[in-house]
Amino acid sequence: MIRTILAAALAGLMIPLNAGAQPLRLELDQGVIEPLPFAAPAFVAETPDAGQIAQSITQVVIADLAGTGLFREIPPSAHISPVTSFDAPVSFADWKAINAQALVTGAVGVLADGRISVKFRLYDVFSESQLGDGLQFAGTPADWRRIAHKVADQVYARITGEGGYFDSRVVYVSESGPKDQRLKRLAIMDYDGANVQYLTDASSIVIAPRFSPTGDRILYTSFETGFPRIKLMDLATLSSRALAELSGNMTFAPRFSPDGGTVVFSLEQNGNTDIYAMQLSTGQTRQLTNAPSIETAPSYSPDGRFIVFESDRSGTQQLYVMPAEGGEATRISFGEGRYGTPVWSPRGDLIAFTKQHAGRFHIGVMRTDGSEERLLTASFLDEGPTWAPNGRVIMFTRETPGATGGAQLYSVDITGRNLRRVATEGSASDPAWSPLLP
CATH class of the missing domain: 2.120.10.30 (TolB, C-terminal domain)
Structure with a gap:
């Protein structure tokens, strides 16, 4: 399980919002047509073994934001100042020069217990202020995509004022x-198509899966008996059971x-x-x-x-x-x-x-x-x-x-x-x- 924590190590290093500054905000209505330009330099690897994970996390964060159609990445080839240290002062003039309105910086390290630690900050470039507190996420190396989605959700929420949706499944x-x-079987994946897992085999037709409000169970309709019957699956164990038998031919x-x-x-x-x-x-x-x-x-x-x-x-x-x-x-x-x-x-x-x-x-x-x-x-x-x-x-x-x-x-x-x-x-x-x- 990934823990989401406010990083105590960052508490004294956060840049406060400028007094009187208008925070960056993307209004999501019918008038939003031009995507907001943002820059996300490669997250800094703070330990020697974190380089590849840092690159991968950066790419997923960028893909999440750009995939909404509300944000447009300014590619690294246009960046003027490289980010080599998470704690170094931001050269806002260099980001203004390439018209970046939002800047995401981050760092990744491997902890002594083998977990990875990911921290990030979000800046409003033109007001030269930080949007919200710096946050740190920790989890196993296998959780790196979820951590990236969580970072993107935070960035999305702080700029749009709406909740994110990247750390979810379908x-x-x-x-x-x-x-x-057609052979049909149930499958589950991250919202962006990654981490596919098959939940049933193709021995019988299945249709219309639906999540529980807590996301740990699904309902679906199975034709295993020749007639449609509703089944309930526990995603932790992949065990399923039919709902109580009802008089009638079909339930769906x-x-x-x-x-x-x-x-x-x-x-x-x-x-x-x-x-x-x-x-x-x-x-x-x-x-x-x-x-x-x-x-x-x-x-x-x-x-x-x-x-x-x-x-x-x-x-x-x-x-x-x-x-x-x-x-x-x-x-x-x-x-x-x-x-x-x-x-x-x-x-x-x-x-x-x-x-x-x-x-x-x-x-x-x-x-x-x-x-x-x-x-x-x-x-x-x-x-x-x-x-x-x-x-x-x-x-x-x-x-x-x-x-x-x-x-x-x-x-x-x-x-x-x-x-x-x-x-x-x-x-x-x-x-x-x-x-x-x-």
């Missing part, structure tokens, strides 16, 4: 084989409540599909909808008071919101086309969804009352959005047409900018983003 369905005979589309104690899901019974909730500690189940239509893809609001879901009760696939205990549902989607796979933002202000209209698929967002609908993507097939922990980025599945087409993971900012493919080993679908790791 569970997804790894796909292989021809398009008409599970998702945790915000407190992790309840699972909401769809149950098909006698040809009708409704939404149910199960208390995990007791197995007690209650029915939340009762309509002669298909109700599925439920997702809780962050405060646990409401559930958004999709239903064809109006004749076409649309989005509805109801109280978490069930009751009258209010339709919130009224645009042209069909709406599905709604997911409530971690911030509580938006709902992401899949929309099909005029032969195209879109990932979009709307306010929780259905207003201000905004489509972020368009393609042959985009579906299944999932939110980053800070509610800034959405990941989804994009599939290409034709016999050789395949599914890949993509991400996009909620403004519709910075559409990027997520690196995966082979085809991938059904992503679900974890909360920030502890």
